Amino acid sequence: MIRKNTVNHTECFRGICLFALTGILAACVSSGNVPVTERGSGGDTTPTTSAPQTGESTKPAEILIKPPTNSAAQTLLARADTAMAEQQTDTAIVLLERAIRIEPREALLWIKLSRAHLIQGDDVTAFQHARKAIALAGSDRNKSAAAWLQLADVYQAQGKSADAQQIQRRYGRARG
Amino acid sequence: MEKKTQSKKPKKSKGKKPAQPQSRVARLRRWLWVTLLKGVMWASLAGLLIAAGYLYYLDRHISKTFEGRRWSVPAQVYAQPLELYPGKKLTNAQLQAELRRLGYRQSADLEAPGAYQPIPGGVNVHLRGFAFMEATRPAMLVQLMFVGDRIQRMNTQGKPLDLVRLEPAVIGSFFPSHGEDRVILTPEQVPALLAAGLKAVEDRNFDEHTGFSPSGIARAALVNFRSGELQQGGSTLTQQLVKSYFLTNERTIQRKLRELAMAVILELRFSKEDLLTSYINEIFLGQNGARAIHGFGLGAQYYFNKPLNELPPDQIATLISIIRGPSYYNPFRYPQRTLGRRDRILDTFLQDGLISANTHTQAKSQPLGVVDSPNSGGAYYPAFMDLVRMELSQRYSASDLRSRGLRIFTTLRPRTQENAQQAVTSTLAAIEKERRLSEGELQASTIVTDTQTGEVLALVGGRRGRVDGFNRAINAKRPVGSVIKPLIVLTALENGFEWSSTLEDKNITITPANGEPWSPRNYDGKTRGELPMIKALALSLNLATVDLGNRLGLSTVQRRFADLLDYAPVNRYPSFFLGAEPMSPLRLSELYGNFASGGFRVPPKSVIAVLDEQGNALSHHPFELEQTIEPEVAQSLTRGLEIVMQRGTGRTSPYAQQGVAGKTGTSNDNRDSWFAGFDSSQLSVVWVGRDDNKPTGLTGTSGAMRIWNAMMRAQGPSPLAMPPSENLIAIEYDTGLQATQMCADVVVLPIARPDTLGIKPGCKIKSSFGDRLRSIFSR
Numbered sequence: 001m002i003r004k005n006t007v008n009h010t011e012c013f014r015g016i017c018l019f020a021l022t023g024i025l026a027a028c029v030s031s032g033n034v035p036v037t038e039r040g041s042g043g044d045t046t047p048t049t050s051a052p053q054t055g056e057s058t059k060p061a062e063i064l065i066k067p068p069t070n071s072a073a074q075t076l077l078a079r080a081d082t083a084m085a086e087q088q089t090d091t092a093i094v095l096l097e098r099a100i101r102i103e104p105r106e107a108l109l110w111i112k113l114s115r116a117h118l119i120q121g122d123d124v125t126a127f128q129h130a131r132k133a134i135a136l137a138g139s140d141r142n143k144s145a146a147a148w149l150q151l152a153d154v155y156q157a158q159g160k161s162a163d164a165q166q167i168q169r170r171y172g173r174a175r176g
Numbered sequence: 177m178e179k180k181t182q183s184k185k186p187k188k189s190k191g192k193k194p195a196q197p198q199s200r201v202a203r204l205r206r207w208l209w210v211t212l213l214k215g216v217m218w219a220s221l222a223g224l225l226i227a228a229g230y231l232y233y234l235d236r237h238i239s240k241t242f243e244g245r246r247w248s249v250p251a252q253v254y255a256q257p258l259e260l261y262p263g264k265k266l267t268n269a270q271l272q273a274e275l276r277r278l279g280y281r282q283s284a285d286l287e288a289p290g291a292y293q294p295i296p297g298g299v300n301v302h303l304r305g306f307a308f309m310e311a312t313r314p315a316m317l318v319q320l321m322f323v324g325d326r327i328q329r330m331n332t333q334g335k336p337l338d339l340v341r342l343e344p345a346v347i348g349s350f351f352p353s354h355g356e357d358r359v360i361l362t363p364e365q366v367p368a369l370l371a372a373g374l375k376a377v378e379d380r381n382f383d384e385h386t387g388f389s390p391s392g393i394a395r396a397a398l399v400n401f402r403s404g405e406l407q408q409g410g411s412t413l414t415q416q417l418v419k420s421y422f423l424t425n426e427r428t429i430q431r432k433l434r435e436l437a438m439a440v441i442l443e444l445r446f447s448k449e450d451l452l453t454s455y456i457n458e459i460f461l462g463q464n465g466a467r468a469i470h471g472f473g474l475g476a477q478y479y480f481n482k483p484l485n486e487l488p489p490d491q492i493a494t495l496i497s498i499i500r501g502p503s504y505y506n507p508f509r510y511p512q513r514t515l516g517r518r519d520r521i522l523d524t525f526l527q528d529g530l531i532s533a534n535t536h537t538q539a540k541s542q543p544l545g546v547v548d549s550p551n552s553g554g555a556y557y558p559a560f561m562d563l564v565r566m567e568l569s570q571r572y573s574a575s576d577l578r579s580r581g582l583r584i585f586t587t588l589r590p591r592t593q594e595n596a597q598q599a600v601t602s603t604l605a606a607i608e609k610e611r612r613l614s615e616g617e618l619q620a621s622t623i624v625t626d627t628q629t630g631e632v633l634a635l636v637g638g639r640r641g642r643v644d645g646f647n648r649a650i651n652a653k654r655p656v657g658s659v660i661k662p663l664i665v666l667t668a669l670e671n672g673f674e675w676s677s678t679l680e681d682k683n684i685t686i687t688p689a690n691g692e693p694w695s696p697r698n699y700d701g702k703t704r705g706e707l708p709m710i711k712a713l714a715l716s717l718n719l720a721t722v723d724l725g726n727r728l729g730l731s732t733v734q735r736r737f738a739d740l741l742d743y744a745p746v747n748r749y750p751s752f753f754l755g756a757e758p759m760s761p762l763r764l765s766e767l768y769g770n771f772a773s774g775g776f777r778v779p780p781k782s783v784i785a786v787l788d789e790q791g792n793a794l795s796h797h798p799f800e801l802e803q804t805i806e807p808e809v810a811q812s813l814t815r816g817l818e819i820v821m822q823r824g825t826g827r828t829s830p831y832a833q834q835g836v837a838g839k840t841g842t843s844n845d846n847r848d849s850w851f852a853g854f855d856s857s858q859l860s861v862v863w864v865g866r867d868d869n870k871p872t873g874l875t876g877t878s879g880a881m882r883i884w885n886a887m888m889r890a891q892g893p894s895p896l897a898m899p900p901s902e903n904l905i906a907i908e909y910d911t912g913l914q915a916t917q918m919c920a921d922v923v924v925l926p927i928a929r930p931d932t933l934g935i936k937p938g939c940k941i942k943s944s945f946g947d948r949l950r951s952i953f954s955r
Contacts (some may be wrong), residue, residue: 072261104628
């Protein structure tokens, strides 16, 4: 039969302390800001731990995200970034897809691919790729935020400004 | 008075002959002669007209065929290139096997591309150049070093290299119009020795004659007479070319004359170089099942698994040997005979000064050198090509694809394909042996896709991989049985049910509104009463599943089916809950793709891009996905399917405890045996059954899953890594009550609403702080 546990004193004390701690944490979390740091990027094919360049000078600085762990994916990502910077979106797409075949669960790659498709005007594909990035980012805060912000960009391109702004408010667009 | 009779004297006029009396016969003769002459003239004229007309017809016929074949360059179809980078899981031996599959030869001399040399702990390779989709890579020398089962580092010319790829395997080279494969060579690509050697052996006067060669016929007759065998044919290369266009066994005089006429026409119209090149691309060199081998380019691939330009003189001679009789001089069946002819041809090469004495000696000392069997030369995957053709036809018309030299990049991974085919072939043979079935009774098919992108890595249409036949992976629709159950469980998780929810596994009779009463049974005829949903899924209990399905409603479950697959199921009765729904392995793979990808519909895809000859993309097919399931629910279902492997009908797999998820399925009367399983990188769907649809006596576990086990054995599983989830709770496997491993046999699963859980009596649950908070605030 179902029976509830009886509360004992040790548990009670523990509970009070943890409760107090929770209150303090809750206060911090509710401010909603994702920590953002600006960093320069390596720009060439040697793997770096800095945030990758987007190649678009008008965009605010990238949220700091861990690069792909796999060195080949890093290399391909760097080449794709260069291609994007040179307006060679087709090439960037091929390179990013190659990278995904090597590291299929790397959210950052899907974010970049979404961006490339959006530039080419394929907002449908960009949308689903952004959703994929969100699903893969999971509990990684920075990746999740970047993925959501990419989705916001897709909404913006689709004319759904309200949806875009809602996301941007929630995930805090960095101002550099 | 007397009349004067005087003989008439002919009047003599000056310079004129006296008129002769004309006899009747002479007149007749004359008339005949004139008529005959006239007749002959008219007949000749008519004959000439007819002959001209006929020649015109022949001309149009042969020229059109020649032009059509000459200018159409077939589409080249490529598999995925193998990417190489430090850290990649690949052994030295595996890499060398890949190189051999691409026709690389082991050699100490790495001067030319297409060679590799093993060294301690690694390998040196002279990579061939290749024009990839986004970049052209020239030939290059690379060194790879391995540690354990991974690449450790790579260098090229002393500098470190962090990424390089092998060139992709050519898996098809076909004319979209007639579907046959060719490897077409341009005149520049024809090795000099081949061109000269062909003329020396088959048609000495090729460069001089005008289509036929009386001296050639005479010489051939002499040689054949002397040697007692058909060493030389009297036909010129041009005549042989004509014959090859119109393959017929008819060997009548008229046929011969017709060929002659057409050969002459070709000679008049086209250059010697054109004719020779066409010959090299068209001549029949063998047959393997339904597949005809035409042309030296394909021949080199088929017999030696190499590009033509890498063949040494002895192998060129072997290919020329085959022309005279591909069945008679079949290198696989009659190696000695073929070797003999090859050597005689090498002698001819020497006599004509085409090779040096040294080369001649060396060449003759070589063994025949053909690949092990007709099925090991060059990549040939007709079942996968079916899928490629299907996808192309959805996007392009036949005329779109007719432009020359298209390059089609596909998703196939040859190593995965070979593993899958081998697994099917060997496992079926083993099962047949164990169960004393006759060889060939069982059939199977499988599809392997990437879990995240849906790209098809391997497709096996039947147990005999390289012979075109019925493609069971795409076209055989069979009832899927229990593999449908995860769909029902998914619907349940999305509609308020939990893994701990109690289901009733008891006898039930359903009478649908417009159907017969239906009383399903469990596989062992027993009932198990009340049990949690996770256990019902793991044990694949029919009655509990029907209970769940009824509570959800058939239309709700089938709506979900349509969401995940983009089409509605055909079976609208509750038997759908037990998988009485015919599907092909391809479709089932698409269904499970939704689960394995973490909640996205990823239709199986085989074509990445189509480029024209200049390298411009006609189309690029991006990753196609559509979110269909909330990520948390998809993850939850995957955890459940892991438990199906760990504890349920999948537990006898050697890989059951290694981070894999899967579901077995058996249809009515054991006619169809199914398995769908995935790890973090690949999803595989396997079917085993009989073409005549009779029962096999196999279950999903004893049939299809064994093939999957064999596939796993070949490449090793990539364990699923579950991201941490707040909702993971230990529940008792038999009852669904919250418990701990100290007091019960538990499984750990996401529970969305833990407050709905009962607690097992006698268990001390150390609830997490989160739980307590939740329980306080949710009242």
